[in-house]
Amino acid sequence: MSDEDARRWDARHGAVDAVGPLPPDALRGRLDLLPSGGLALDVACGRGAVSRWLAERGFVVDAVDVSPVALATVAEVEGVRAVRADLDLGLPPVCAGPYDVVVCQRFRDPALYPTFVERLAPGGLLVVTVLSEVDDEPGPFRAPAGELEGAFAGLDVLLQREVDGEAHIVARAVRADPASSARAP
Ligand SMILES: C[S@@+](CC[C@H](N)C(=O)[O-])C[C@H]1O[C@@H](n2cnc3c(N)ncnc32)[C@H](O)[C@@H]1O
Numbered sequence: 001m002s003d004e005d006a007r008r009w010d011a012r013h014g015a016v017d018a019v020g021p022l023p024p025d026a027l028r029g030r031l032d033l034l035p036s037g038g039l040a041l042d043v044a045c046g047r048g049a050v051s052r053w054l055a056e057r058g059f060v061v062d063a064v065d066v067s068p069v070a071l072a073t074v075a076e077v078e079g080v081r082a083v084r085a086d087l088d089l090g091l092p093p094v095c096a097g098p099y100d101v102v103v104c105q106r107f108r109d110p111a112l113y114p115t116f117v118e119r120l121a122p123g124g125l126l127v128v129t130v131l132s133e134v135d136d137e138p139g140p141f142r143a144p145a146g147e148l149e150g151a152f153a154g155l156d157v158l159l160q161r162e163v164d165g166e167a168h169i170v171a172r173a174v175r176a177d178p179a180s181s182a183r184a185p
Helices: 003-014 049-056 068-074 110-119 147-151 178-183
Strands: 039-043 060-065 080-084 099-105 120-131 156-163 166-172
Touching (some): 003 068, 060 068
Parallel strands (some): 039 060, 039 099, 099 120
Antiparallel strands (some): 120 166, 156 166
């Protein structure tokens, strides 16, 4: 990310009060899908509404963003580790996981999708919301129809919708089959 873009995000975060705690949008009405606790990753966390919500539910949260202004609020929350990183360079190595929950909301970088899957623990939950071209204009920040479903086809997709300019997916990493490892020599 350019210095100018980073400054723009800082200014934007500095101009609004912290909000939340709030559940991830994709999980609204399906909070039963959330594991009971563990390690969580909030990608491009902003001012940390979702990180705070996860921490309140007992998760230990790695909250990643490029903006120090945004992270200053998140860093005060007990149970949250604020990680400053430019995600254009990928997820930072300190966020190795494995994570019981990975949330990425309103930040779209398809190059990161395989990394989200790699960092999930077996049975871990992926929760993604991005801007979508469905019911809206095409644009560089919007996912074309079917992007999330295609990217996460290897997971067990629990919930998927594309409507009104947003795409959501909730999917679970497939657990290893104990029977197949029992058969291994
Ligand atoms: C629209 S906000 C979404 C914040 C939060 N996930 C939410 O749902 O409220 C996008 C976030 O991505 C962060 N961001 C943008 N580009 C980034 C990059 N290259 N690396 C890390 N964070 C980035 C911004 O600082 C901002 O907090």
